[in-house]
Amino acid sequence: MAQPGTRLVFAPWNDPEQKPLIQFKNVTKKFGDFVAIDNITLDIYRREFFALLGPSGCGKTTLMRMLAGFEAPTSGTILLDGVDIAPVPPNKRPVNMMFQSYALFPHLSVWDNIAFGLRRSDMPKDQIPARVEDMLRLVRLEKFAKRKPHQISGGQRQRVALARSLAKAPKLLLLDEPLGALDKKLRQDTQFELMDIQEKTGTTFVIVTHDQEEAMTVASRVAVMDHGKMVQIDTPDRIYETPNSVYVADFIGDVNIIEGNVIDTVDGKVSIEWAEGQPRLLGTVGEGVAKGSRVHYAIRPEKVAIATQPPADRANVIEGVVHDIAYLGNISTYKVELPGGRMMKAQVANDRRIARRDITWDDKVWLSFTDTAGVVLLG
Amino acid sequence: MNLRRLFLILTPYAWLLLFFLIPFAIVLKIALSDYAISIPPYTPTLDISAGWEGFKEFVSELDAENFAFLATDALYYTAYLSSLKIALISTVLTLVVAYPIAYGMAQASQEWRPTLMMLVILPFWTSFLIRVYSWIGILSNEGFLNQFLLWTGIINEPLAIMNTQNAVYIGIVYSYLPFMILPIYAALEKLDESLIEAAEDLGCSKISAFWLVTFPLSIPGVIAGCFLVFIPALGEFVIPSLLGGSDTLMIGKVLYEEFFSNRDWPVASAVAVVLLLILIVPIVLFQRNEQRQREANQ
Numbered sequence: 001m002a003q004p005g006t007r008l009v010f011a012p013w014n015d016p017e018q019k020p021l022i023q024f025k026n027v028t029k030k031f032g033d034f035v036a037i038d039n040i041t042l043d044i045y046r047r048e049f050f051a052l053l054g055p056s057g058c059g060k061t062t063l064m065r066m067l068a069g070f071e072a073p074t075s076g077t078i079l080l081d082g083v084d085i086a087p088v089p090p091n092k093r094p095v096n097m098m099f100q101s102y103a104l105f106p107h108l109s110v111w112d113n114i115a116f117g118l119r120r121s122d123m124p125k126d127q128i129p130a131r132v133e134d135m136l137r138l139v140r141l142e143k144f145a146k147r148k149p150h151q152i153s154g155g156q157r158q159r160v161a162l163a164r165s166l167a168k169a170p171k172l173l174l175l176d177e178p179l180g181a182l183d184k185k186l187r188q189d190t191q192f193e194l195m196d197i198q199e200k201t202g203t204t205f206v207i208v209t210h211d212q213e214e215a216m217t218v219a220s221r222v223a224v225m226d227h228g229k230m231v232q233i234d235t236p237d238r239i240y241e242t243p244n245s246v247y248v249a250d251f252i253g254d255v256n257i258i259e260g261n262v263i264d265t266v267d268g269k270v271s272i273e274w275a276e277g278q279p280r281l282l283g284t285v286g287e288g289v290a291k292g293s294r295v296h297y298a299i300r301p302e303k304v305a306i307a308t309q310p311p312a313d314r315a316n317v318i319e320g321v322v323h324d325i326a327y328l329g330n331i332s333t334y335k336v337e338l339p340g341g342r343m344m345k346a347q348v349a350n351d352r353r354i355a356r357r358d359i360t361w362d363d364k365v366w367l368s369f370t371d372t373a374g375v376v377l378l379g
Numbered sequence: 380m381n382l383r384r385l386f387l388i389l390t391p392y393a394w395l396l397l398f399f400l401i402p403f404a405i406v407l408k409i410a411l412s413d414y415a416i417s418i419p420p421y422t423p424t425l426d427i428s429a430g431w432e433g434f435k436e437f438v439s440e441l442d443a444e445n446f447a448f449l450a451t452d453a454l455y456y457t458a459y460l461s462s463l464k465i466a467l468i469s470t471v472l473t474l475v476v477a478y479p480i481a482y483g484m485a486q487a488s489q490e491w492r493p494t495l496m497m498l499v500i501l502p503f504w505t506s507f508l509i510r511v512y513s514w515i516g517i518l519s520n521e522g523f524l525n526q527f528l529l530w531t532g533i534i535n536e537p538l539a540i541m542n543t544q545n546a547v548y549i550g551i552v553y554s555y556l557p558f559m560i561l562p563i564y565a566a567l568e569k570l571d572e573s574l575i576e577a578a579e580d581l582g583c584s585k586i587s588a589f590w591l592v593t594f595p596l597s598i599p600g601v602i603a604g605c606f607l608v609f610i611p612a613l614g615e616f617v618i619p620s621l622l623g624g625s626d627t628l629m630i631g632k633v634l635y636e637e638f639f640s641n642r643d644w645p646v647a648s649a650v651a652v653v654l655l656l657i658l659i660v661p662i663v664l665f666q667r668n669e670q671r672q673r674e675a676n677q
Contacts, residue, residue: 100573164581
C-alpha cells in the first residue's frame with residue numbers, strides 16, 4: 001500500500017516504540033516427522049495487512065491455523081496482545097477466519113450466517129440486527145439477506161464469508177486464499193474492495209495466498225515462505241526490488257538470473273564474469289559479496305532496454321539476437337539469445353502501435369541496463 | 380431418437396404395471412369378493428368364456444363388505460394402531476442407536492471407513508430369518524443374556540423379555556439398524572469439516588457446533604433412515620411372530636393368520652389393501668424428502 005508523500009508512512013515495523021499485535025517466538029510445528037513450521041519468529045502489527053506468500057505446502061496455512069487455534073505449536077509461543085494464546089480454544093479467541101471454501105452454513109440464510117457469531121457472543125439480542133445490517137451494507141449485499149448460500153453467486157458468497165468473519169469485530173482477521181475461487185477480473189476488483197474494508201474497519205488482516213500478484217496488491221508487508229521457513233519479510237516494493245535470495249527473486253515476478261564469479265569489488269561496485277569472451281557485468285555490491293564469490297545476478301526484464309544500435313551511456317551492454325517476441329498488449333517481452341545460447345528477457349512498454357515496431361525476429365539487438373538495475377545475490 | 384426415448388420411459392412403467400399394478404389389482408379384486416369353500420376360496424371368479432355378459436355379472440357381484448367388516452371388528456383396528464405404535468417407537472430407538480454409530484464412522488480416519496462400512500453390512504450375509512431365530516437363543520428365559528446376568532449376580536430371577544413387545548423392539552432395532560446407519564453416515568460423511576471449524580471460530584463450543592451445524596445438516600439422512608425403518612417395520616411379520624409371542628398384536632401377523640389359519644382370502648386381502656393405503660403417506664413423504672435433497676444438491 002503506497003501512501004501519498006504528504007501523509008505519514010504506515011510502517012510500524014520500523015518504529016521500536018510500537019508493540020506488535022502478534023508475536024511468533026521460535027515457533028515450530030511438526031506433523032509426525034514432517035516439519036511444517038521451522039523455528040519462525042515474526043511480529044505483526046496492529047492495522048497491518050500482512051500477506052503470507054509461498055507455494056503450496058510451504059507452511060503458510062499451518063501458520064494461519066495456529067493463529068485461529070486449530071493447530072497448536074509443537075514448540076515456541078504465540079502471543080496475541082502480549083498474552084500467550086496456546087491455552088485459548090478457537091471459540092474464545094478474538095480472532096476470526098475467512099475460510100478458503102468460505103464454509104458458509106448451507107442451512108442458514110445470508111442473514112443468519114452473518115448473525116451466527118454474534119448470537120454466540122455476549123452482544124445483547126436487540127443490537128444484533130443493527131450489526132448484521134451494517135455488515136450487509138459494508139459488503140453491499142442488503143438485497144440478498146434472505147437467500148441461502150446456494151442461491152447466490154461465488155463472488156457474493158465470498159462477501160458473505162467476509163461479512164460473517166468481520167461481524168464480531170475481531171482483533172485479527174485471517175483470510176485463507178480468500179479470492180482463489182474467483183475469476184481474474186472479479187479477483188482484482190475484490191482485492192481493492194478488501195483493502196477498502198480493511199482501512200474502514202481498522203482490523204488487522206493476515207492473508208494467506210500463493211498468488212504473488214495478490215499479495216503485492218493488498219499487503220502492507222509480505223512474508224515469503226518456503227519449506228516452513230521465512231525467506232524474506234518486507235514491503236512489496238522491497239521484496240520486488242531487493243529480494244534477498246534467488247528463491248524470492250524467482251518466486252516474485254519475472255526475472256533474468258545470470259550466474260557468475262565476482263572478479264573485483266571497487267567503491268561499492270562489483271564486476272562479474274559470467275561467460276567466456278563477454279564483457280563483465282557491473283552491479284552494486286550485495287550483502288556478503290566479496291572478491292571471488294560465486295553469485296547470481298538478478299535483473300527484472302522491464303529494467304533491460306532493447307535497441308537496434310549499441311547504446312553509448314549504459315554500464316552494461318550485451319549483444320544478442322531476437323529469438324522470440326511475446327506481445328501482451330500493453331507490453332512486449334523479447335526473448336533474446338546471447339552468444340553461447342543463454343536467453344535473456346527484455347520488456348518494453350508498447351507506447352507505439354505495433355505496426356511501428358522496428359525490432360523483429362532474428363534481428364541483431366543490444367540489451368542494456370544500468371549498474372544499479374539488478375541485484376547481486378550470493379549463490 | 381424418439382423411439383429410444385419412448386423405450387426408456389416405458390421400461391419402468393412396464394415393470395411397474397407387471398409387478399405392482401397387476402398384482403395389486405388381483406389383490407383388490409379378491410378383497411372385493413366373498414369367502415367361499417372352494418378352490419380358489421372366494422367367489423365370484425371371472426369366466427372369460429361367458430364374454431361381456433359374464434364380465435358384467437362378475438362385476439355386479441363385487442362389493443366392499445370386507446372393508447366394512449374390518450371397521451366393525453376391533454381386532455383389526457387395534458392391530459393397525461398397535462403396529463403404528465411399535466413401528467414409531469422402534470424407529471426412534473433405532474435412530475438413537477444408529478446416530479452415534481454413523482457419527483463415529485464419519486469421524487473415523489479414511490482408511491478405517493471401508494472396514495467399518497463392511498461391519499455394518501456384514502449381517503446381511505446371513506439369512507434374516509436365522510438371525511431373528513438366534514435372538515430367541517439370546518432372549519429366552521434360559522438364553523445367553525439371562526444366564527450371563529444371573530451369573531454376574533445383577534439379577535436373581537431370569538428377565539422375561541422373550542414373547543413381550545420389548546423383544547419385538549430389540550428385534551426390529553437389530554434388524555433395521557443398517558438401514559438407519561447408512562443414510563445418516565452418507566449425510567455426515569460429505570459434511571465439510573471446515574463448517575465445524577467455522578462454527579468454532581465464530582464462538583461455538585464443540586457441543587453447540589454439533590447441534591447448530593452437524594445435526595441440522597444430517598437431517599435429510601435422518602429422515603431417509605427413519606422412513607427406511609418405519610415403512611417395513613409397520614408391516615413386519617417375522618419379528619413379532621418369532622419374538623413377540625401372543626402378546627404382540629401387529630397387522631402383519633393378523634394378515635398371516637387370516638390367510639393361512641382362517642383361509643379367508645378376501646378379508647386378508649382387504650387388510651393388505653388398507654395397510655398399503657396407510658403406507659402410501661410415509662412413502663410419498665419419503666419421496667418428497669429425496670426430491671428436495673436432489674434439488675438442494677444441484
